[in-house]
Amino acid sequence: MYQTVRGMRDFLPEDMRKRKYVFSVMEEVFQRYGFEPMETPAVESFELLAAKGGGGEAIKDEIYYFKDKSGRELGLRFDLTVPTSRVVASKPELVKPFKRYCIDKVWRYDRPQAGRYREFTQADIDIFGSPSVMADFEVIQCSIDVFKALGFKEFKIKVNNKKILEALILAAGIPKEKTLDAFRSIDKLDKIGWDGVKEELEQREVPNAEKLMELIEENRIKEEFKAFDIGKEGAEEIDELFSIAKAMGIDNYLELDLSIVRGLEYYTGLVFEIKAGGKWSCGGGGRYDNMIELYGGRKTPATGISYGVERVIQLMEEQGLFPELKKTEVYVAPVNKDVRVEALKIATQLRSSGFCVETDVMERNLRKQFEYVNAKGIRYCVIVGPKELKDGEVTVRDMVSGKERKVKIEELANSIKIGSE
Amino acid sequence: MYQTVRGMRDFLPEDMRKRKYVFSVMEEVFQRYGFEPMETPAVESFELLAAKGGGGEAIKDEIYYFKDKSGRELGLRFDLTVPTSRVVASKPELVKPFKRYCIDKVWRYDRPQAGRYREFTQADIDIFGSPSVMADFEVIQCSIDVFKALGFKEFKIKVNNKKILEALILAAGIPKEKTLDAFRSIDKLDKIGWDGVKEELEQREVPNAEKLMELIEENRIKEEFKAFDIGKEGAEEIDELFSIAKAMGIDNYLELDLSIVRGLEYYTGLVFEIKAGGKWSCGGGGRYDNMIELYGGRKTPATGISYGVERVIQLMEEQGLFPELKKTEVYVAPVNKDVRVEALKIATQLRSSGFCVETDVMERNLRKQFEYVNAKGIRYCVIVGPKELKDGEVTVRDMVSGKERKVKIEELANSIKIGSE
Structure with a gap:
């Protein structure tokens, strides 16, 4: 080595x-x-x-x-x-x-x-x-x-x-x-x-x-x-x-x-x-x-x-002088390969709104993706599933509290902003 | 060399x-x-x-x-x-x-x-x-x-x-x-x-x-x-x-x-x-x-x-893609050595308000200081003189238009902000 x-x-x-x-x-x-x-x-x-x-x-x-x-x-x-x-x-x-x-x-x-x-x-x-x-x-x-x-x-x-x-x-x-x-x-x-x-x-x-x-x-x-x-x-x-x-x-x-x-x-x-x-x-x-x-x-x-x-x-x-430093705030998780482009679109939209966003580049299942999100200490996970997509919705999971809520895609950026306060 | x-x-x-x-x-x-x-x-x-x-x-x-x-x-x-x-x-x-x-x-x-x-x-x-x-x-x-x-x-x-x-x-x-x-x-x-x-x-x-x-x-x-x-x-x-x-x-x-x-x-x-x-x-x-x-x-x-x-x-x-890039915006010019600490105080105050500010570190006369301000392309010059100081004022000179105006020291930061629009 x-x-x-x-x-x-x-x-x-x-x-x-x-x-x-x-x-x-x-x-x-x-x-x-x-x-x-x-x-x-x-x-x-x-x-x-x-x-x-x-x-x-x-x-x-x-x-x-x-x-x-x-x-x-x-x-x-x-x-x-x-x-x-x-x-x-x-x-x-x-x-x-x-x-x-x-x-x-x-x-x-x-x-x-x-x-x-x-x-x-x-x-x-x-x-x-x-x-x-x-x-x-x-x-x-x-x-x-x-x-x-x-x-x-x-x-x-x-x-x-x-x-x-x-x-x-x-x-x-x-x-x-x-x-x-x-x-x-x-x-x-x-x-x-x-x-x-x-x-x-x-x-x-x-x-x-x-x-x-x-x-x-x-x-x-x-x-x-x-x-x-x-x-x-x-x-x-x-x-x-x-x-x-x-x-x-x-x-x-x-x-x-x-x-x-x-x-x-x-x-x-x-x-x-x-x-x-x-x-x-x-x-x-x-x-x-x-x-x-x-x-x-x-x-x-x-x-x-x-x-x-x-x-x-x-x-x-x-002396403990470092503040919390900016890193990835949101992870967008497609539940399967069929919705990966939708997940990409949502990630792209959130980036345009100024968020630091990751999405799945490994083609992993949801459990593995959660493991990653936890390992990286990312606060919010946006879960993109085919059923919710039909209603124009995604699930936002707060990785700290474990709470999940359904959110309209067009309201996602605002919703996370509010959620992070 | x-x-x-x-x-x-x-x-x-x-x-x-x-x-x-x-x-x-x-x-x-x-x-x-x-x-x-x-x-x-x-x-x-x-x-x-x-x-x-x-x-x-x-x-x-x-x-x-x-x-x-x-x-x-x-x-x-x-x-x-x-x-x-x-x-x-x-x-x-x-x-x-x-x-x-x-x-x-x-x-x-x-x-x-x-x-x-x-x-x-x-x-x-x-x-x-x-x-x-x-x-x-x-x-x-x-x-x-x-x-x-x-x-x-x-x-x-x-x-x-x-x-x-x-x-x-x-x-x-x-x-x-x-x-x-x-x-x-x-x-x-x-x-x-x-x-x-x-x-x-x-x-x-x-x-x-x-x-x-x-x-x-x-x-x-x-x-x-x-x-x-x-x-x-x-x-x-x-x-x-x-x-x-x-x-x-x-x-x-x-x-x-x-x-x-x-x-x-x-x-x-x-x-x-x-x-x-x-x-x-x-x-x-x-x-x-x-x-x-x-x-x-x-x-x-x-x-x-x-x-x-x-x-x-x-x-x-x-392709001319560079925007105008931030540099020193204000120069604070003491007219003589007696007011240099006052000039320093005004520079310090403007820095606290978020401006990029220089002041005289060369102990130069006003003409030499103006030459410097022009050479560096600094937009505003705040002239600090003993007479104006008595009234709590300084003179702000817009180096582009050449226009000067008297401003109360406590209103200086706001005044320059407005002036730069």
């Missing part, structure tokens, strides 16, 4: 209905903010995937990398931001702000583990062209609306600023060449805790680790950070973001968290992370003002956020 | 809106018939892709084939039927009929040419578990509804039967071992014409080529075909299909075409091809009763159809 490729999954209808619900809720909110859909190919040149701002040469071990028959080095995209940045870099004519959304699959050659897959879905919104905190705020406001629309009651957008982090490192008296080492260790706080981070900092020979961790744990933008130009800038951006949020009455969703690092080379200013329950973040993003230029485009400020769809769905399941 | 991979494309918002419209129209029809969504990974084991009923070893040259870091042979799926058949084969517990739809990308390492890409989208519906012509009919009826819903006025579903073709080959007196050669040549009729096919048949040393071509050109199910068991079966299936279609009043969409071959090893009975204008078919399918068993599953009859989304979209563009 053939299997799925290791670390990848099939989505059967029950799962897909949930996924499609989540996608459509997200899309509706994105569109309300004027984000427009865009898609890029699954396959990109390895050169792009490895470009600075993207993954670097080391990415080869972490992605699906291959050559085509002409020897071109290719790979499956590992995120949606890199390909989108390629498009923005190569199309300076795009009207700014360029606001796009994308919900699509990405691939990473990670070690498969619980809740982590090699093929997974990201939902991204990004704004290209604006250096203003107004753009960062819009990305956050839209995200809050998305999580509200999905039904989450408690969630937080954690906020930090790369510039503050840099100033914090300076304030701790850590030499510049140890900055990346320090960031990498702090980034693991969620996974390995304070003690783990401390140990790592010492292993990486980052001096003043204690001081650094104190400043992060204190979780305040201290005056000493603002002594550095970069810290002053960062503090002003955070102030501006929180004050807009406050004026808009949504600052309760925001939370300063100086331990948020995210993408080491990638982000240049404000960074965000969404927590909606559970240990893991279910999305994050921030400002990446250098990327388009690194890809050969004009200098173009950019900010955006990416939601991990699988994690969002998992949390929604845990 | 980085490029897309050869033969692949980006879909910018203008294209994506069209694509999403087509997807949503298709999905709505699929769901009305009780087809359920399902998705499988982009990457499959090469073993599956090359399995009999799929592509065979030779497929390696036609797909994206690669090995992962553990040496596993993998490939990108070249269609949606093979992965779905894998699922059905490995899950005998799926309730039958199992009716699924899938709209997703597939990849082929074809030579790129006009209108042909290495990444493209298929939309598939399939019914697993039913040997009945009723299932084939449902697939056809649903397809007719899809093409009607997309706005096509003239289209045909061409119908043939693999069994009739086999009988026809026998009737022409062509030896069994030349059957595949004969099929392969006929299959090219669209591309190379009758003369080309004749030439090919002679090159492949298929005897009685003239007779074969006469029978196909005659395009009738002749009594002599029915002399063979297989021909009799095939003729009965075609009769049944056309008579159901006639009873349902949609036989005008069907057309017998004995030159339709499709998938050589793949199909086992009725085959379909959709023509909706232009030279190329924009979809096709048929019955493939052996595939699930070939993949190690229980014998499970199957029938389905696949639409080529890119071709459908191209034809819709040629």
Whole structure:
């Protein structure tokens, strides 16, 4: 028997209905903010995937990398931001702000583990062209609306600023060449805790680790950070973001968290992370003002956020946030082959009235058809028999109550509508 | 500057809106018939892709084939039927009929040419578990509804039967071992014409080529075909299909075409091809009763159809079938930074009323904002100025007529609704 490729999954209808619900809720909110859909190919040149701002040469071990028959080095995209940045870099004519959304699959050659897959879905919104905190705020406001629309009651957008982090490192008296080492260790706080981070900092020979961790744990933008130009800038951006949020009455969703690092080379200013329950973040993003230029485009400020769809769905399941999702509502059952075309006509008529309708495509007897209707959880069964047909009638059976009633065919659509209330 | 991979494309918002419209129209029809969504990974084991009923070893040259870091042979799926058949084969517990739809990308390492890409989208519906012509009919009826819903006025579903073709080959007196050669040549009729096919048949040393071509050109199910068991079966299936279609009043969409071959090893009975204008078919399918068993599953009859989304979209563009598609309707323009939060509040209020709304995230002056609004073709601009705000008012500008009027903020949503009529 053939299997799925290791670390990848099939989505059967029950799962897909949930996924499609989540996608459509997200899309509706994105569109309300004027984000427009865009898609890029699954396959990109390895050169792009490895470009600075993207993954670097080391990415080869972490992605699906291959050559085509002409020897071109290719790979499956590992995120949606890199390909989108390629498009923005190569199309300076795009009207700014360029606001796009994308919900699509990405691939990473990670070690498969619980809740982590090699093929997974990201939902991204990004704004290209604006250096203003107004753009960062819009990305956050839209995200809050998305999580509200999905039904989450408690969630937080954690906020930090790369510039503050840099100033914090300076304030701790850590030499510049140890900055990346320090960031990498702090980034693991969620996974390995304070003690783990401390140990790592010492292993990486980052001096003043204690001081650094104190400043992060204190979780305040201290005056000493603002002594550095970069810290002053960062503090002003955070102030501006929180004050807009406050004026808009949504600052309760925001939370300063100086331990948020995210993408080491990638982000240049404000960074965000969404927590909606559970240990893991279910999305994050921030400002990446250098990327388009690194890809050969004009200098173009950019900010955006990416939601991990699988994690969002998992949390929604845990928190019981899925409504009842639309599926087949009516099954039209011919009692024998002689009336199958009549059954088809009735099914067709009900479909025209907007119902989701199935009929017998198996030529099964009524008992077998009922079994199917029950197995599929279809609410109404319209039984089409030759005797009733002569009177222009059919029998409607409510599969939940088991009650049956005779209905004139021309009144069927209305009758079921009423019945379902 | 980085490029897309050869033969692949980006879909910018203008294209994506069209694509999403087509997807949503298709999905709505699929769901009305009780087809359920399902998705499988982009990457499959090469073993599956090359399995009999799929592509065979030779497929390696036609797909994206690669090995992962553990040496596993993998490939990108070249269609949606093979992965779905894998699922059905490995899950005998799926309730039958199992009716699924899938709209997703597939990849082929074809030579790129006009209108042909290495990444493209298929939309598939399939019914697993039913040997009945009723299932084939449902697939056809649903397809007719899809093409009607997309706005096509003239289209045909061409119908043939693999069994009739086999009988026809026998009737022409062509030896069994030349059957595949004969099929392969006929299959090219669209591309190379009758003369080309004749030439090919002679090159492949298929005897009685003239007779074969006469029978196909005659395009009738002749009594002599029915002399063979297989021909009799095939003729009965075609009769049944056309008579159901006639009873349902949609036989005008069907057309017998004995030159339709499709998938050589793949199909086992009725085959379909959709023509909706232009030279190329924009979809096709048929019955493939052996595939699930070939993949190690229980014998499970199957029938389905696949639409080529890119071709459908191209034809819709040629025929002007796209309606105006929803995009940003209102832009809220703060006249200066002091009123930007007020503008944000008004934008938020309009979004709550269901409008797609943008506001200034660039901190631009009013003239620049108008340029943006015009460039994006946004209909209404709500101008937020400090003086009007004092009176609880804003100015609404209809960007088409250029007319402006003052509106109370609390009446804004209703006012724009009325204005857009």
